[in-house]
Amino acid sequence: MSIELLANFSYIVSAGLFIYGLKMLGSPATARRGNLLSSLAMLIAVIAGLSSKGIVSYEFIIGGIILGAVIGALAARLVAMTSMPEMVALFNGSGGAASLLVGWATLYLADTTGVAAVLGDAGLIKQGISTFTAITVVLAILIGGVTLTGSLIAYGKLSERIGSAAIVFNGQRVVNSLILAGLLGSGVMFCLAPSADSQWLYAVIGLSLALGIMAVIPIGGADMPVVISLLNSYSGIAACAAGFAINNNILIVAGSLVGASGMILTNIMCKAMNRSLANVLFSGFGAVKQGKAIEGEVKPISQEDAYYILEAASNVCFVPGYGMAVAQAQHVVKELGKILEANGAEVSYAIHPVAGRMPGHMNVLLAEADVPYEQLVEMDDINPRIENVDVCIVIGANDVVNPSAREDEDSPIYGMPIINVDQARTVFVLKRSMASGFSGVDNPLFFNENTRMLFGDAKESISGIIGQFG
């Protein structure tokens, strides 16, 4: 049996393991083993890839692997759970960049006659660069480039290195149209005469990178869950395109699995905000019309009074948002939850799909604080029984609990599904000040008859209540 045939069989095994690993990711009980299987699949694919007969020099490969492994391992070990969105954004970017580079380097392979013969065996290149290869190379570069710079901008916004607000300027659409037209033009010119030295190639690379920047700057911080999911999807599609360029099955299979996964998450995030993908991508949230002005008075509460109410409560539900991540309050939240449970109350944590900065962000933070996953409930599970909840404690969430989304047709967030905390018997809202959420929309919840505002840093407020129990 030839090595080439063996490698191809290994790819089939690897694809099967990837699929089974993803299937096991469907339940918290088996997810860890699923991830292990998936990494085994990767190992098999990598070894099979290394045995390709075209490879003549291993020094560069091994050097690159060692360097990449050290960086990756350090990053994975050192990152704080609250910074997970930034980290995933950077990883998306490096995946995109890798696909861009592979697409680009393929051109050199095909240009060198000696190797064209080697690849010719695999049916890739008959002579020079075929139009099909040229098109897939352009796609790999385009999607990879957009993923790279888009992810870097997303990283900048998430880590607040650049402002997280949507950046919109006059003529933005004109600039974007010019970039798109330029991409189309230079892509076509390149495919007509594909060569590694073509100037059109450099134009495609440059414009793709520019497009990634332009695509993400008009998107505000609160819409980041959508953007990260979408870039995640792109990084898979870029790998897919690179797979077409070098005629490799496993890249296509794995890439499209990732592409599909990102697309599903994107779709879930959009649904959870009741907005279309186009609306998230192309309109900043800043310029929307204001809903009704709200009249009323907020009722602040002291830590001591909060303690008396919680002490008597038999059903308590925490509703965390991005503010919990910012205040690093997940550990004290869990501690309070445990105390309440010991006190005889039923405790749950209700998580809105877009709470936080990436899909599942809150779940990971609470898991870090050792909250059992059975206590984490989804929006659709808590809403029907929220009237039985004695106290809802809203920690750093705003838009996802805003009743305007249900009642005020003029509100910009009207129609977005929310957690109906206002229907619980009592609501505590932990908040720094009266500033409105990321969407800049007023929240009538704060003025409700059954709402009490606990002002101050979420972590300190909860620690204070715990102190009262002690």
Place this chain on the structure above:
Amino acid sequence: MEVVFLTFILVLSIFLGFELISKVPATLHTPLMSGANAISGITLAGAFLTSGAVNNEMAYILGTAAVTLATINVVGGYLVTDRMLGMFRSKSGSGK
């Protein structure tokens, strides 16, 4: 024919991916994403071919950079996913 064959694989994988992932609960969305991220490092298998196959300086540079970046994705992605999933505990305390 090669093109048709590859596209065939593409279409089937996409359907399979949608089928598999729509069953993942919201609790696991972050690990799913970082795990998928690690999988997208599969570009590594392709990067080998370009970094070691030709006597061309430019191909070496591009290929080696691709190998490095894809390895960051693979190693970092799997490790961080494992770290996160290790934190998800059941009430019975059996963990994992």
